[in-house]
Amino acid sequence: MGRILTFLVIGLGLMVGGVWFSHNVHLGFLDKVAEMGIPLDLGMTIATIGVFLALFPVIDTFYVKPLKEAIDSRNSELESTFTEAENLKSEMGKMRSDYEKRLADTEANAREQIQSSIKEAQNLRQTLLAEATEKADSMVKKANEEIEASRAKALTDIRSQVVDLSLLAAEKVVGENMNNDRNRKLVDDFISTAEVSR
């Protein structure tokens, strides 16, 4: 404010001085200049300098500086808005990349789990197949054994019945009881021999 007052005082002084100069000082060469078509009043020039010296600080302080502050404030506000927008954009980009990464991880996990399940199912299948095969084999083996036992038993029974029948037939032929242990053994040996030769 002191600067404005100084300029205002100097300006007013020059204005007053210019008016005084215009009314009281007469310079001869100015008449010649006026004759050339250029009417010059140096007092007016001095007063004009005073007017501008007073105007410069007034316009600067009360109009130009507030305008500059308003423009600067708006620019800084815009800059902060842009910075905020940029930050939000980068944050969104980061979130998006995180989301994409998580999505990719989830997909990879799901794929891995599916693969693992498939592998597990295949293993289970193999195991079950092996167990079933083993079970079937054991059942076949058992059946074969049972068949063999039945066959052996049947053969034994048949052989016993054949022996009985032979002895009965021989008894009928010979007319005596031949059902002793020695004859039984003979017939039995004979049947065995017959089986072998057959």
Next chain:
Amino acid sequence: MDSLLLNHASRLASAEGGEHTVTIAGVGVYLGVVLIAMFIYLSMAKKGFGQRVFKNFVTGTFEQLYLFLENMAVNTIGSHGRKYVPMLVTFWLVIFFANLVGLFFPLTPTAVVGFNLGMALIVFGYVQYEGARANGVLGHISHFAGPKLPGVLAVLITPIIFCIELVSELMKNVSLTLRLYGNIHGGHQAVEAINHLTEKFYIAAGEFLLPIKLLTVLVQAMIFCLLTCVYLGLVTGHHDDHEHGDGHGEAAHA
């Protein structure tokens, strides 16, 4: 109304006897009109400074004027040219409103040599002050001597260049003064002459020059400010290269 103004103007003009003599009081009256119009405009513009975006038309034009002059200063003088913007704004506003007043009134301050010489002397003095501040007093004076020449050439040519540059520097005042005076006063004279030619037909044909005069209003304000920037740039450009090198290429506000 028009005749009243003309009578008033002619009374002021003939106050000291000569038909072409303009008194300081007469110019003072018109300068008062100019300043009142200018401060009304500035006050209307200032009302809109609080808004985030200047919706007020007057504030918008003032902002555009400020940015235009800032760009002109930065492009012509350099990045340190911003500090001259308040002075340029003052010159622009006074010359523009004075020229505008000249469109509707028979006299205006910018149609007076003494007023224009005052503005030119302010520019001249400020340019010398800034030149001396930027380069030192001796450096600024030696600036007029042109480039350093070897041996005999320096003795023979440097004084001549110094004299020519000194005259050239002083002629800048005359140039600034007479250009503005010639354009505004000449415009008035042209309108009066054409009106005089057609007055017997009751037609003010001189008013058809209004579009050209309107253009002159703007162009003359701009030229005065541009030349001020050029003169300041010539004496402070060197200073800018050395002391404000980091500020090179700094763009003005868009």
